[in-house]
Amino acid sequence: MSGTDLAAEINRQTAARAAVLSMTPTLATVLVGDDPGSAKYVQMKQRRCAQYGLASRHVHLSAETGTDELVAVLGELGADPRVHGILLQHPLPPQIDERRAFDAVPIQKDVDGTSAASFAAAALGRPGHRSCTPAGIVRLIDHYAIAMAGADVAVVGRSSILGKPLAAMLTQRDATVTVCHSRTVDLGAHTRRADIVIAAAGRPGLITGDMIKPGATVVDAGFTPGDVAPEVHDVAGAFTPVPGGVGPMTIAVLLSQTVDAAETSS
Numbered sequence: 001m002s003g004t005d006l007a008a009e010i011n012r013q014t015a016a017r018a019a020v021l022s023m024t025p026t027l028a029t030v031l032v033g034d035d036p037g038s039a040k041y042v043q044m045k046q047r048r049c050a051q052y053g054l055a056s057r058h059v060h061l062s063a064e065t066g067t068d069e070l071v072a073v074l075g076e077l078g079a080d081p082r083v084h085g086i087l088l089q090h091p092l093p094p095q096i097d098e099r100r101a102f103d104a105v106p107i108q109k110d111v112d113g114t115s116a117a118s119f120a121a122a123a124l125g126r127p128g129h130r131s132c133t134p135a136g137i138v139r140l141i142d143h144y145a146i147a148m149a150g151a152d153v154a155v156v157g158r159s160s161i162l163g164k165p166l167a168a169m170l171t172q173r174d175a176t177v178t179v180c181h182s183r184t185v186d187l188g189a190h191t192r193r194a195d196i197v198i199a200a201a202g203r204p205g206l207i208t209g210d211m212i213k214p215g216a217t218v219v220d221a222g223f224t225p226g227d228v229a230p231e232v233h234d235v236a237g238a239f240t241p242v243p244g245g246v247g248p249m250t251i252a253v254l255l256s257q258t259v260d261a262a263e264t265s266s
């Protein structure tokens, strides 16, 4: 299941939608601290914006920034009519109250779908911006015509940006969802039963061939080298590569939701 191909198609549509607007859809990226990985992801998102006709504005705050200061910056961006979407890059430094920060992004501009209000909208199937990685995974599964309704799905990971919203979205799509995490006893017993396994734990090689039902669909949300061991590809009916699977979909959803936000603001 190539995320690169589907993301390219979504990005072409995003660029076409951006081109007919009276303003340039603008994504504000906010980075707190100097984590090189996070800085790289933000740069990649800015590059993609430029590539597909969106503008970006970057705010870089020091690693010592407190929650009040960050919330104030997010409030200013929230009130600025020239900014259509706001992305607060995570993870955040430990002194920051992450939930307060995510929830300081107004729901209309929460194009990364990380606020509690966006989570609730996703869980209830209401309109709103979705958490990008889970939404990208759902789009990939749909694109490859893999049935979600009635499917047994094992989601491995329960973070607030990935596992939890994904489980909520899949439940909305009539899947029977099991959410696994670090305290799950006998992970393999859950994954072996599943028609679709989604690995979102950040533990390279966690999912091995003997944990997969032959023919099952396996989605790997991990960054290189991925949470799924290579031998799984011989057992699975369909799988996402790493790289080129979930990663490009996350950015494609982010850009597409930024244009959604610009469209509704005009």
Ligand code: NAP
Pocket: 133, 156, 157, 158, 159, 160, 161, 162, 163, 180, 181, 182, 183, 184, 187, 200, 201, 202, 203, 206, 221, 222, 223, 246, 247, 248, 250, 251
């Ligand atoms: P996270 O916040 O660290 O959460 C990891 C989750 O995995 C936690 O719920 C944890 O359980 C669970 N877990 C850890 N070890 C486990 C084990 N041995 N067995 C079962 N569950 C285990 O990570 P995240 O932000 O959700 O990201 C997950 C992965 O997706 C990472 O590899 C990350 O790099 C990747 N990611 C990719 C994209 C993309 O665009 N491709 C975007 C975001 C994240 P507990 O809750 O019990 O601790």
